[in-house]
Amino acid sequence: MFKIVQREEMAQGTIVLNEIEAPRIAAKAKPGQFVILQANETGERIPLTMADVDTEKGTITIIYMIVGKSTSLFGSMAVGQEYYAVIGPLGKATHLEKKGKVVCVGGGTGIAVLHPITRGLKEVGNEVITILGSRNKDLLIMEEKMAKVSDTLHICTDDGSQGHHGFVTDVLKDVLEKEDIGLVVAIGPVPMMKFVSMITKEKNVETLVSLNPIMVDGTGMCGGCRVSVGGETKFACVDGPEFDGHNVDYDELSKRLQAYQTEEKISMDACQCK
Amino acid sequence: MAEKKVKKEKTPRVKMPEQAPDVRNRNFEEVPLGLTPEMAQMEAARCLQCKKPACVEGCPVSVNIPGFIRKIVDGDFAGATATLWEKNALPAVCGRVCPQEIQCEGRCIVGKKGEPVAIGYLERFAADYARKSGNVALPAVAEKTGKKVAVVGSGPSGLTVAGDLILKGHDVTIFEAFHKTGGVLVYGIPEFRLPKDIVGSEVATLEQLGVKIETNNVVGTTVTVDELLEEGYDAVYVGVGAGLPRFMNLPGENLIGVFSANEYLTRTNLMKAYLFPKYDTPVAKGKNVVILGAGNVAMDSARTAMRLGAESVKVVYRRSREEMPARAEELHHAEEEGIEFVLLTNPVQFFGDESGRLTGMECLKMELGEPDASGRRRPLPIEGSEYKMDCDLVVVSVGAKANPLLTNATPEIGLNQWGNIIADPATGKTTKKGVWAGGDIVTGMATVILAMGAGREAADSIHNYLTLGW
Ligand SMILES: Cc1cc2nc3c(=O)[nH]c(=O)nc-3n(C[C@H](O)[C@H](O)[C@H](O)COP(=O)(O)OP(=O)(O)OC[C@H]3O[C@@H](n4cnc5c(N)ncnc54)[C@H](O)[C@@H]3O)c2cc1C
Ligand SMILES: Cc1cc2nc3c(=O)[nH]c(=O)nc-3n(C[C@H](O)[C@H](O)[C@H](O)COP(=O)(O)OP(=O)(O)OC[C@H]3O[C@@H](n4cnc5c(N)ncnc54)[C@H](O)[C@@H]3O)c2cc1C
Ligand code: SF4
Ligand code: SF4
Numbered sequence: 001m002f003k004i005v006q007r008e009e010m011a012q013g014t015i016v017l018n019e020i021e022a023p024r025i026a027a028k029a030k031p032g033q034f035v036i037l038q039a040n041e042t043g044e045r046i047p048l049t050m051a052d053v054d055t056e057k058g059t060i061t062i063i064y065m066i067v068g069k070s071t072s073l074f075g076s077m078a079v080g081q082e083y084y085a086v087i088g089p090l091g092k093a094t095h096l097e098k099k100g101k102v103v104c105v106g107g108g109t110g111i112a113v114l115h116p117i118t119r120g121l122k123e124v125g126n127e128v129i130t131i132l133g134s135r136n137k138d139l140l141i142m143e144e145k146m147a148k149v150s151d152t153l154h155i156c157t158d159d160g161s162q163g164h165h166g167f168v169t170d171v172l173k174d175v176l177e178k179e180d181i182g183l184v185v186a187i188g189p190v191p192m193m194k195f196v197s198m199i200t201k202e203k204n205v206e207t208l209v210s211l212n213p214i215m216v217d218g219t220g221m222c223g224g225c226r227v228s229v230g231g232e233t234k235f236a237c238v239d240g241p242e243f244d245g246h247n248v249d250y251d252e253l254s255k256r257l258q259a260y261q262t263e264e265k266i267s268m269d270a271c272q273c274k
Numbered sequence: 275m276a277e278k279k280v281k282k283e284k285t286p287r288v289k290m291p292e293q294a295p296d297v298r299n300r301n302f303e304e305v306p307l308g309l310t311p312e313m314a315q316m317e318a319a320r321c322l323q324c325k326k327p328a329c330v331e332g333c334p335v336s337v338n339i340p341g342f343i344r345k346i347v348d349g350d351f352a353g354a355t356a357t358l359w360e361k362n363a364l365p366a367v368c369g370r371v372c373p374q375e376i377q378c379e380g381r382c383i384v385g386k387k388g389e390p391v392a393i394g395y396l397e398r399f400a401a402d403y404a405r406k407s408g409n410v411a412l413p414a415v416a417e418k419t420g421k422k423v424a425v426v427g428s429g430p431s432g433l434t435v436a437g438d439l440i441l442k443g444h445d446v447t448i449f450e451a452f453h454k455t456g457g458v459l460v461y462g463i464p465e466f467r468l469p470k471d472i473v474g475s476e477v478a479t480l481e482q483l484g485v486k487i488e489t490n491n492v493v494g495t496t497v498t499v500d501e502l503l504e505e506g507y508d509a510v511y512v513g514v515g516a517g518l519p520r521f522m523n524l525p526g527e528n529l530i531g532v533f534s535a536n537e538y539l540t541r542t543n544l545m546k547a548y549l550f551p552k553y554d555t556p557v558a559k560g561k562n563v564v565i566l567g568a569g570n571v572a573m574d575s576a577r578t579a580m581r582l583g584a585e586s587v588k589v590v591y592r593r594s595r596e597e598m599p600a601r602a603e604e605l606h607h608a609e610e611e612g613i614e615f616v617l618l619t620n621p622v623q624f625f626g627d628e629s630g631r632l633t634g635m636e637c638l639k640m641e642l643g644e645p646d647a648s649g650r651r652r653p654l655p656i657e658g659s660e661y662k663m664d665c666d667l668v669v670v671s672v673g674a675k676a677n678p679l680l681t682n683a684t685p686e687i688g689l690n691q692w693g694n695i696i697a698d699p700a701t702g703k704t705t706k707k708g709v710w711a712g713g714d715i716v717t718g719m720a721t722v723i724l725a726m727g728a729g730r731e732a733a734d735s736i737h738n739y740l741t742l743g744w
């Protein structure tokens with residue numbers, strides 16, 4: 001079970017794709033949902049969004065950025081090797097609705113998470129404007145795939161090596177000026193989601209973000225993934241991971257993501273998988 | 275004869291050999307070391323073999339207590355275990371974790387004048403002896419009936435149902451959300467109180483008997499109860515426990531350093547964070563730790579914090595010593611290990627620094643007023659008694675609620691106002707045909723033995739259904 005049937009590297013090897021056998025999960029997964037994976041018995045439980053599913057083959061696809069011990073370990077696994085555990089589908093599926101014109105904003109591996117949602121929004125009849133950001137041209141992923149499911153595609157790079165020289169928020173402001181937008185979906189680093197939400201709040205445009213707090217079980221039993229939304233505590237794994245971007249306490253989320261900084265360093269330093 | 279009786283009364287209750295408090299409070303090995311056969315036989319001889327044994331009435335599953343103790347006296351330890359198994363599939367577990375002082379031992383006649391017979395220790399002794407000797411005869415499995423049962427959740431209640439029904443000839447598959455089986459016995463109760471090998475060997479026995487296990491399957495999302503019925507399962511037992519943490523909704527509760535007991539214990543026990551970085555999952559290590567609550571979960575959290583290297587661990591509880599719900603042995607062990615009890619005190623809010631980490635807590639002193647609905651005296655705040663307590667780790671252990679993941683996906687299963695499944699107390703039948711439930715998901719967090727008792731009744735009812743009809 002949970003055998004890797006395909007593996008690809010992107011963005012100069014900093015991002016890895018795994019297609020994994022998981023028939024029960026593939027049969028049920030919907031856009032926006034995630035799985036929790038464990039590489040081996042001593043491994044940590046790591047949440048990753050499903051970037052794709054193939055119900056016929058019974059496989060799911062994950063795309064992850066290598067940032068620490070567990071993602072390095074995942075990245076070191078070859079085709080034919082098996083994950084020790086894959087659990088899901090977890091979290092609420094994205095509510096896909098016809099809104100007219102929608103904007104999908106993605107950064108980093110957030111683009112992988114955004115892909116099935118964008119496709120879903122297009123399929124229900126929306127006109128989709130997509131804005132993707134990355135530090136430079138070489139780190140940008142899934143440009144072609146995203147182009148296929150978007151009506152318009154904007155690229156932004158921090159260093160200007162491709163597309164607009166600057167942040168996704170610049171282009172977003174522009175689009176919001178010119179077009180009548182019914183929904184913005186923003187998935188990427190916390191600061192990106194925070195600034196997108198600030199802009200859309202001013203314009204009063206409904207905004208969905210996908211939050212990535214530290215998780216353990218992913219089923220609502222530990223409360224480790226709690227986030228504040230509109231002054232209320234929510235468990236991202238069962239109440240989310242998507243929330244109304246205008247109400248999220250991003251600063252609290254950013255801080256909580258730092259909870260295990262010291263341990264993460266120890267873990268990475270002790271790791272043979274670098 | 276008279277002489278013999280006098281002698282019996284004089285034998286003092288056996289003392290369980292234990293790791294010394296100042297050694298064990300820094301390791302995760304089991305605290306009580308177990309009785310030797312000689313000690314067990316001495317202790318067993320204290321039992322008066324009552325004709326109408328009160329102890330049995332105190333046991334929720336009516337273990338034949340004088341019966342198994344008699345066998346220990348006779349040196350027939352395997353026979354003692356067989357007697358235990360007639361009513362209790364997990365004696366090695368129950369001997370360790372039952373609140374004996376309010377159950378079997380609380381009723382023991384010898385306890386009226388002196389100390390009760392150490393029924394729990396003896397139960398543990400017999401079961402450990404059987405497991406270690408390895409010559410345990412597997413019980414006979416009845417002829418296959420061709421019926422299929424799905425058991426959701428692998429806690430004590432699910433394991434009991436699986437064990438009973440496989441012996442009755444049905445095909446049984448356990449569906450478990452986690453990657454390991456055992457429920458609270460593996461993710462909640464720490465190694466130093468219940469070694470995980472014991473749970474592992476119980477599960478291995480079930481597998482040898484033919485029970486199939488599907489871990490990593492969250493029923494309600496990976497598959498639903500209805501889908502299981504459609505897939506050809508003739509009956510479904512839901513024993514998913516009380517897996518939803520309660521927080522206190524106080525200001526500052528989302529600071530880094532405030533954890534639910536579920537998270538703290540799951541990281542430590544299930545994910546083995548106490549062995550970090552050999553195991554990848556970390557757990558926060560506090561210097562000044564505060565545990566909120568005073569049940570078994572709170573004691574487990576407190577003693578875990580101490581073992582993870584805390585300088586001080588305080589159990590903060592709003593009522594007084596008498597009301598602390600933990601097992602007597604846990605309170606005693608915790609105190610011996612240097613855990614402080616700060617009673618009649620309630621938290622008001624948490625303070626943190628600019629990076630969002632916990633630095634302290636404001637408390638309020640309480641006094642006891644008139645008895646409340648639970649019959650216990652209600653704690654009332656003393657006005658103006660606020661004070662600050664420094665702490666860098668808080669574990670909230672004030673109870674758990676029903677997790678709605680499974681029931682949300684199957685609305686036909688009726689729930690009470692707290693979200694617990696409504697089940698017939700005698701049979702475990704839910705409001706949905708073909709579905710039974712028992713254990714903490716029905717009662718709210720209770721005890722291992724009650725969860726097992728509910729499992730046994732449901733297994734009988736499921737067997738009747740599969741052979742006779744709903
Ligand atoms: C619902 C959800 C979906 C996600 N989807 C994706 C995805 O599709 N692609 C992707 O690249 N990343 C995704 N992430 C983030 C991913 O889980 C983390 O990058 C990963 O856990 C890092 O683990 P590590 O051991 O490699 O790094 P570490 O060195 O342990 O940590 C690096 C950072 O990752 C975060 N992190 C650590 N442990 C966890 C944990 N158990 N759960 C969540 N975050 C953690 C912390 O903020 C930490 O500072 C998602 C997170 C969530 C909650
Ligand atoms: C820390 C702690 C200490 C305790 N100490 C004691 C003690 O000393 N003595 C005592 O008698 N009792 C004690 N208890 C209480 C006792 O453990 C419980 O009452 C008992 O375990 C309940 O058994 P159960 O089978 O109903 O559920 P659980 O043991 O909770 O098992 C439920 C299982 O179902 C799984 N599950 C949940 N949802 C799903 C789903 N949707 N799909 C599939 N699987 C699912 C869970 O992962 C879990 O494995 C303690 C509890 C805790 C938390
Ligand atoms: S099962 Fe528990 S209550 Fe019953 S005899 Fe054994 S220890 Fe006592
Ligand atoms: S009540 Fe006490 S003395 Fe009597 S049978 Fe039970 S354990 Fe033995």
Ligand code: FES
Nearest residue numbers: 218220222223237
């Ligand atoms: S990850 Fe444990 S409750 Fe969400």
